[in-house]
Amino acid sequence: MYDKKKTLEIDRKHIWHPFTQMKDYEKMDPKVIVRGDGIKLYDSDGNEYYDTVSSWWTNTLGHCNKEISNGIKKQLDTLEHVIFSGFTHPFAAEFIDLLSGFLDKSLSKYFFSDNGSTAVEVALKMAFQYWQNLGKTDKTGFIMLENAYHGDTIGAVSLGGVPMYHKLYKPLMFSTVQVKGPNCSNCPHRKSDYTFDTSQCGCNIECFGDMEKAIRQHGSKTAAIIIEPLLQGAGGMILYRKEYLQMLEKTAKENDILVIYDEVATGFGRTGSMFAYEQCGTTPDIIALSKGITAGFLPFAITAATDKVYDAFYDDYFSHKTFFHGHSYTGNPLGCAAGIENLKILKRDNLPCSNKNTIEHFHGKLREMEEFDFINDIRYLGFIGAIDIVKSRKNKIPFNPEERIGKKIYMDSLENGIILRPLGDTIYFFLPLITTPDDIEQIFKRTLKVLTGLSI
Ligand SMILES: Cc1ncc(COP(=O)(O)O)c(C=O)c1O
Known part of the structure; x- marks a missing residue:
């Protein structure tokens, strides 16, 4: 297997990534993911990431499910x-x-x-x-x-x-x-x-x-x-x-x-x-x-x-x-x-019905975000949840698109062991069906750390 350095070298030279302005990689490297297990992905430096976007909404039963492999x-x-x-x-x-x-x-x-x-x-x-x-x-x-x-x-x-x-x-x-x-x-x-x-x-x-x-x-x-x-x-x-x-x-x-x-x-x-x-x-x-x-x-x-x-x-x-x-x-x-x-x-396993506990816990955590002035809307359906963010809800101030707040959240999320990939000013979770209430706790802890740490 190529190591991180060689992977990035070839990636930078030859690989054109989807939905990506490749010039953005001048200031950051893409994460080199080498392993997946359950809801988490691991990079070549051993860092873990909660895959809250289920790898472009595909993953439903966690990474590397043994029965499927x-x-x-x-x-x-x-x-x-x-x-x-x-x-x-x-x-x-x-x-x-x-x-x-x-x-x-x-x-x-x-x-x-x-x-x-x-x-x-x-x-x-x-x-x-x-x-x-x-x-x-x-x-x-x-x-x-x-x-x-x-x-x-x-x-x-x-x-x-x-x-x-x-x-x-x-x-x-x-x-x-x-x-x-x-x-x-x-x-x-x-x-x-x-x-x-x-x-x-x-x-x-x-x-x-x-x-x-x-x-x-x-x-x-x-x-x-x-x-x-x-x-x-x-x-x-x-x-x-x-x-x-x-x-x-x-x-x-x-x-x-x-x-x-x-x-x-x-x-x-x-x-x-x-x-x-x-x-x-x-x-x-x-x-x-x-x-x-x-x-x-x-x-x-x-x-x-x-x-x-x-x-x-x-x-x-x-x-x-x-x-x-x-x-x-x-x-x-x-x-x-x-x-x-x-x-x-x-x-x-009677999924997704058998995991209603996690769904309810997830929705409860989303509702708790009401307290923050930067939350403009909260919505959810099953394992999918979304929050729209603004500078101030009370004062009706949205983000200026030029601030590229979504990109900032994405980059900060990676530093905090979670993948958040906002669509514009909408942060969403698209969770696998095997997510547990403990995972939800971690996901919200890390998400809040990212959001409250933004200088907005
Ligand atoms: C509703 C819907 N339809 C179609 C597609 C296209 O699927 P693919 O990316 O596998 O071509 C997507 C992808 O996100 C989707 O969300």
């Missing part, structure tokens, strides 16, 4: 990969058999790919072609939400609504109808000072008005609406009420529009239920899943669809209804092995 090791000597067109394998079958036990029965057809963006690309091409195959060739449009994030490939970017990530690429995108999204943090009907778990919202889902209008205006030309259920992640950890999804399901059905749920981030227990949609009593026509699907071990994804969608593609070859989409690593057996072990653990 053993499952992959066993698989390695049997079959590492095989083309998935014209061939299948027992590992894909076992994985889907397990996964179908967790998803709504109406989602009965599963398409494999290898990351969240591809899962979304598959979903949007499926939705588009569904209407083409049915002969409704006018239905080509998509409705999406402000602050939506669905990935970084151009199809997924076209469905995105975060100006910082998406605006520049506009000339490359297909056009969509962007709707003002629900956001309980900005709701004028909220009864409590902070959003908390959104149950304090005394509204009648007035925020659905914009979506309703868009559906009325554009419905006949719309193929699908795409949405992140209950929580818009990269857009700022924005929470909204389940009734929004209930109204969306009803209105979309009435107007003959498909609904795509993007549970790439919210899936596999993170929100306190296996999938966020379970908390809403709604189901989509198509769902995109990735990240926690292998508990953070391997790149892997699924796009699941209903029989209604699938049947529109099922015909004689020369009807030209084939779904011509696929990736080299589609259905990778190693990914299946990781997914199988992950799902077996979730089932056996």
Whole structure:
């Protein structure tokens, strides 16, 4: 293994990191991580870090879970990969058999790919072609939400609504109808000072008005609406009420529009239920899943669809209804092995339900932050929590973006044995399902040390 010096030397010379202004590394080195164990990562100097962002929201059962690594090791000597067109394998079958036990029965057809963006690309091409195959060739449009994030490939970017990530690429995108999204943090009907778990919202889902209008205006030309259920992640950890999804399901059905749920981030227990949609009593026509699907071990994804969608593609070859989409690593057996072990653990250990104690403890600790004047909002859903920070809430003074407070918090957090990676002025926690109340104590102790130590 290369030592720290050599790793950094080569990194600095040749490696271009994602979502990173590489010039920032002139003043700091990236941490060289050499080991992971449970919720912690360890660097080449032996320092530990609480991985509160679950390594880009992928890790659900802690780092280096032995059952999952053993499952992959066993698989390695049997079959590492095989083309998935014209061939299948027992590992894909076992994985889907397990996964179908967790998803709504109406989602009965599963398409494999290898990351969240591809899962979304598959979903949007499926939705588009569904209407083409049915002969409704006018239905080509998509409705999406402000602050939506669905990935970084151009199809997924076209469905995105975060100006910082998406605006520049506009000339490359297909056009969509962007709707003002629900956001309980900005709701004028909220009864409590902070959003908390959104149950304090005394509204009648007035925020659905914009979506309703868009559906009325554009419905006949719309193929699908795409949405992140209950929580818009990269857009700022924005929470909204389940009734929004209930109204969306009803209105979309009435107007003959498909609904795509993007549970790439919210899936596999993170929100306190296996999938966020379970908390809403709604189901989509198509769902995109990735990240926690292998508990953070391997790149892997699924796009699941209903029989209604699938049947529109099922015909004689020369009807030209084939779904011509696929990736080299589609259905990778190693990914299946990781997914199988992950799902077996979730089932056996009844996660996330069996860890309600930690969830409650976590929410309690977040609520305790009310006392600080630099906290502007507090919100949470399952193992996800977010706080918006300001210079002074009382005096309504936000941070000046030029101060790059997020970067400062990130750097200070590393000095304090914790990884905090704010989205703008929003500090968030995206915790694994195996987090304990003791971990929560440590995480908050270290977070408060960082925040109260800032000279703001
Ligand atoms: C909701 C959502 N969809 C899609 C993606 C894209 O996933 P990936 O980064 O694996 O391409 C993300 C990534 O953060 C996400 O949060």
